[in-house]
Amino acid sequence: MDRILEKRPWYVKYRYYLSGASVILVLIIAAIYVSLSPKKLRVDGDEQRIGEALLQPFREYVDVEGVVKPILTLKVNAQESGSVLRIVAEEGQTLKQGDTILVLTNPELEQSIEDQRDDLARQHTSYQEQLIEQEKLRLTLKKQALQTRHEMDRLEKNILLDREENRMGIKSKAQLEVAEDDYRYNVERSKLELLSLRNDSSSAVLKGQLLVRDMEREQKKYQRGKSRLENLVITAPCDGQLSYVSVTPGQRIVAGESIAEIKVLTDYKVHASLNEYYIDRIISGLPACINYQNEKYPLHITKVVPEVRERSFDIDLVFEKAHPANIRVGKSYRIQIELGKAEEALVIPRGNFYQATAGQWIYKLDKSGKKAVRTSITIGRQNPSHYEIIDGLSPGDKVITSGYEKFGDSEVIILD
Numbered sequence: 001m002d003r004i005l006e007k008r009p010w011y012v013k014y015r016y017y018l019s020g021a022s023v024i025l026v027l028i029i030a031a032i033y034v035s036l037s038p039k040k041l042r043v044d045g046d047e048q049r050i051g052e053a054l055l056q057p058f059r060e061y062v063d064v065e066g067v068v069k070p071i072l073t074l075k076v077n078a079q080e081s082g083s084v085l086r087i088v089a090e091e092g093q094t095l096k097q098g099d100t101i102l103v104l105t106n107p108e109l110e111q112s113i114e115d116q117r118d119d120l121a122r123q124h125t126s127y128q129e130q131l132i133e134q135e136k137l138r139l140t141l142k143k144q145a146l147q148t149r150h151e152m153d154r155l156e157k158n159i160l161l162d163r164e165e166n167r168m169g170i171k172s173k174a175q176l177e178v179a180e181d182d183y184r185y186n187v188e189r190s191k192l193e194l195l196s197l198r199n200d201s202s203s204a205v206l207k208g209q210l211l212v213r214d215m216e217r218e219q220k221k222y223q224r225g226k227s228r229l230e231n232l233v234i235t236a237p238c239d240g241q242l243s244y245v246s247v248t249p250g251q252r253i254v255a256g257e258s259i260a261e262i263k264v265l266t267d268y269k270v271h272a273s274l275n276e277y278y279i280d281r282i283i284s285g286l287p288a289c290i291n292y293q294n295e296k297y298p299l300h301i302t303k304v305v306p307e308v309r310e311r312s313f314d315i316d317l318v319f320e321k322a323h324p325a326n327i328r329v330g331k332s333y334r335i336q337i338e339l340g341k342a343e344e345a346l347v348i349p350r351g352n353f354y355q356a357t358a359g360q361w362i363y364k365l366d367k368s369g370k371k372a373v374r375t376s377i378t379i380g381r382q383n384p385s386h387y388e389i390i391d392g393l394s395p396g397d398k399v400i401t402s403g404y405e406k407f408g409d410s411e412v413i414i415l416d
Contacts, residue, residue, distance in 0.1 A: 041407060045415030049402035050365070051349040053393040058345035059338060063384035066272035066290075066317065066335045068327055070263035074238065077258050079231040082106035084251045091244050095236040101260055102245065104232040104253070116225045123218050144193070152187060159183040240264045268319065268327055270299060272335060273312045281339055288317055288337040292324050299335070336384075346393065347386040351401025354379075354387070363400040363413050364393065372400050372413040 082104030089101045159180060166173065236242070240262040247259050270290075274282060282304055290297040303316040317335065324333075353362060359379035363372035377392030393399070400413065407413060 039410050040412040040414055041410035042414040042416055043406070045370075047402075048400050048415065049351060050398055051351065051401040053346055053348050053389060053395055053397040053399065055344060055346050055395045057342040058347050058381070058386060058388055059342040059383065060340050060381045061383050062274060062278060062337045062339065064272045064274055064335050064337065065332050066270035068268050068329055068331045068333070069271050069316075070240075070265055070329060071267040071269050071318070072264040073243075074240070074262045074264065075258045076101065076234065076237065076260040076262060077256055078104065078234060078253050079255060080104065080106060080109065080228055081254045082109070082232055082252075084247050084249050084253065086249060087245060087247070089236075089242050089245070091242055093242050095240060095242055095262065097236055097238050099236045101234045101236060101242065102247065104234065106232060109228060109232070113222075113225050113229055116222050119218075123215070155183050155186045234259065236262060238262065238264060239266070263329070265329075268323060268329070269302070270317045270319075270333065270335060271314065272317070273314050274337075276308045276311050276313060278339075279306070279308065279313055282313075282315060282337070286337060286339070288335050290324070290333045290335055292333060295324070297321075297323055301337070345380075346389045346395060348389055348393070348399060349401055350382070350385055350387060352403035353399075353401050356404040356407075359387070362392075363404070363407075365398040365400070365415075369398065370415050372415065374411050375399075 083106070085103045085105040087102045089095060089099065095101070162175070162180075166175070243261045243263050245260045247253060253259060282301065284301050284304055286301045288299045288301065290299065298320045299317040300320060301315055302318050305314040307313065348362075359377070361374055361376045364375040365372045375392055378390040380388040380390040382388065
């Protein structure tokens, strides 16, 4: 007897296909979920450096290394040409102003000065002779003036006598008129002679003054020439340390050539180089300080060199008051140069994260402190210890500030 078979449902026939399709669909859904969900990465929390966003006074400053230099360095130049006869001072020696550094010799100059001295001696003899001649002339003029005045007195007495004789009838009126005419003529002639003698006397005095001035000028000329011999002995222009001498005995040097250098050690300055980024903000007078062995030493900028070399420019700073007790030329210190006054701002500590994010985002921790999510931020000003946060964080937020090199493109960091 035949048995009637029941018809099976269609899905039973295709159950294996349906099972495979279901598995594939689940995998696809899982892949989509994974691709759309934030990428996570587990890291060791103890290895990460955590910083907190705080609202506090923020001072923008530059931290740079400075090198101590003498407050002044003087170049010693030769004022006269010559050959080095001997070097007296040694490099590194402390000198007083006027101490001899080296001695030059210049036979040509020495002979020239000797010739000038001989010329001056001859001119002095000529000057003395001319003075004697001037004195003789002065006496002659004085004698002539005395004679002329005497003649005028005599004429005055004669005319008075002639007038008296005319009154007494001894001389006629015609004779008196002739005598008076002679008198007036001789008086006018005598006045002209006196005027001429005064002019001659003034001329003699002027010539004498010119002689004196000529002689003084020649003497000064000789003294200037003589002082050139003194320039062959090169001395220290001020107190200081002789840092180097760039010549050797017997070497020929020319006038104006630099032959030595003196460092003035009465005070010190600090020389530093800054990145060209700050060139528009660094000016003379800006305050700075050195923190050394728990002491703060204030400085200020005195010189800014505007020329940029290899993406940096140079500045000089001087101490406002005291400087470190063990300061030495060539010693380095860390200097903080203030770029503005302190202002309240939201800040986070500096960290290596900036190299990976360029300051555009950061990993911010949630309230549990076990998970950090990638968060966009805007960084404003900065100093060597803090970044100013303009947007993206709130006071009290904690962030990962250590390097992100191992995080890849993870959106979420799980701290174990």
